[in-house]
């Protein structure tokens with residue numbers, strides 16, 4: 001026990017995840033416990049504590065050690081000053097102004113609130129908007145920081161006296177729970193038809209009735225609407241696909257309980273931690289075969305995106321529903337998630353049969369986060385609810401705010417301000433009016449949140465991305481960072497690396513420095529530049545964009561690289577069998593004349609080609625489908641790679657192509673082809689790793705969304721020098737972070753050190 005003798009006064013500024021997590025009540029309790037006088041306040045620069053008393057040191061120690069569940073301290077600046085003479089300790093109203101505080105993140109319903117809503121004697125029994133300082137909406141209802149009720153969409157609801165008593169009682173677990181409310185004073189549910197007109201009756205009962213009848217409803221969640229229907233009903237799920245024009249892309253499934261989920265999916269301990277944790281993202285896991293889940297949920301693949309109810313409203317639905325529900329974002333293809341009932345009625349009126357709505361406004365749209373676990377590590381596939389916006393603290397201050405606009409698909413933006421990089425959540429694929437509009441809205445939100453006007457904009461090199469065009473129109477200083485280099489930089493940013501690294505960017509196609517399409521890149525990089533030390537030998541995408549939809553076209557071009565036209569015409573291969581003879585001749589013409597046959601070194605496209613050569617699939621319904629189907633055939637025991645050569649930086653896979661062609665004519669070789677292909681990628685990486693034994697290994701790009709590949713890489717390189725993003729998206733959702741990290745390091749001379 002520390003003995004402190006003198007009465008001291010300190011000013012403390014705490015930065016990190018300290019708003020919306022019950023941090024001020026926590027400070028209050030600790031202050032009371034240590035007989036400290038003074039106050040605590042939320043400011044734009046963090047939580048400020050003024051405290052004086054005899055136990056200063058133990059008080060500060062307690063702040064560090066007894067943190068509330070969701071809080072995180074990034075820094076704590078302490079100055080000792082003259083005693084002021086406070087006579088009590090209090091929580092003061094927040095001051096305006098924004099800056100260095102991490103935005104509070106949305107959290108799933110906590111167990112204490114769950115117990116209350118399940119208890120018929122509790123005054124919040126069956127209340128669909130129950131929350132506390134540990135759980136509930138945060139960022140999605142926040143208009144501007146700091147996070148206080150008056151600056152959220154809850155400001156429209158006046159607290160009743162009972163709620164207010166809890167809100168102002170430091171011993172209550174709802175002390176300063178900003179969205180606090182109850183049946184008397186809080187938001188209300190309504191049920192609407194697909195034209196947006198109210199239907200009389202109990203909204204939840206009406207929704208349940210429709211779901212049980214195999215209908216499709218839209219339900220207002222935390223960050224937007226979900227489309228929901230019975231996941232065990234073939235008619236319901238295929239009707240949803242038909243109405244949404246979504247052929248085969250997997251749909252996420254919500255289960256009523258962990259027990260129910262485990263009937264449908266195989267999950268390990270690490271997956272369970274995330275599935276049941278405080279955030280409850282969608283987790284991609286292995287599905288069990290032979291269940292009654294509709295085969296239309298995730299056709300041809302052995303994975304399933306699973307999620308547990310994370311709002312009280314979801315939980316109420318499952319009171320009377322005993323089957324799993326499809327829970328997919330309500331949007332049109334890959335546009336941003338819809339947040340208003342009117343928009344559901346207007347744009348998805350022909351998709352849904354009814355709308356379960358409420359009147360708590362979603363201020364900031366946010367999709368569900370999607371993660372996957374590889375060897376116990378998180379791979380972030382979509383950063384949204386509960387994880388976004390993500391703040392990375394920098395060592396040095398950025399003097400002039402920087403905006404990075406990211407790529408085009410899986411768009412996200414990043415803002416560099418003061419000592420932070422803030423990466424936005426998933427926006428969607430750009431290129432539609434809605435998506436581009438939401439992209440610009442997100443930029444405006446970030447500028448407002450951080451009270452700044454960026455003077456430097458960072459883009460991709462691709463001239464036709466909506467994001468690049470947006471930056472050009474701003475008439476401000478701007479420049480581009482190469483796409484795959486940005487993937488490597490994103491990972492470096494997450495781990496604060498600034499030394500030389502060996503980077504592997506394995507991706508779909510991105511704009512290369514030479515104007516060709518890159519995507520299978522090995523580089524030695526630091527924060528100032530990169531040297532391309534290896535790449536897949538470029539192959540032609542026959543028919544340009546058409547080749548991206550039809551892997552057989554890419555596979556055919558690889559066959560042309562290896563064989564003569566005459567040989568290809570008589571070749572036995574699933575690829576050639578997918579064409580008529582005249583088509584092969586036509587494509588050969590395109591190939592020799594290089595007409596609409598852009599060259600690419602993309603690893604993602606090589607996955608597609610192998611999916612065709614191995615007879616897995618010839619035309620795709622969604623990006624990445626080839627790799628996902630192959631993944632279901634991978635056998636971890638098969639580790640022998642195919643042959644390939646590396647000459648003058650070029651990785652040539654023609655020997656592999658020949659070996660796959662030979663295998664594909666035999667029976668039952670899919671397992672072998674899929675497994676040996678994954679082993680081949682590992683072997684390619686190992687070639688370069690062996691040449692640079694001292695450099696940290698950094699990876700990035702959409703190919704690493706492959707769970708099997710990631711697990712093997714963690715096993716092979718995982719100890720000490722291997723870096724892969726865990727907190728930020730490994731795919732294009734992380735590009736803006738990489739772009740910003742580059743700008744931070746290359747404008748640094750002008751920044752304060």
Ligand code: ZN
Pocket residue numbers: 109110111112113114130131132133134135136
């Ligand atoms: Zn709670």
Ligand code: ZN
Pocket residue numbers: 159160161162163164181182183184185186
């Ligand atoms: Zn109330």
Ligand code: FE
Pocket residue numbers: 483487507508510701702731732
């Ligand atoms: Fe990419």
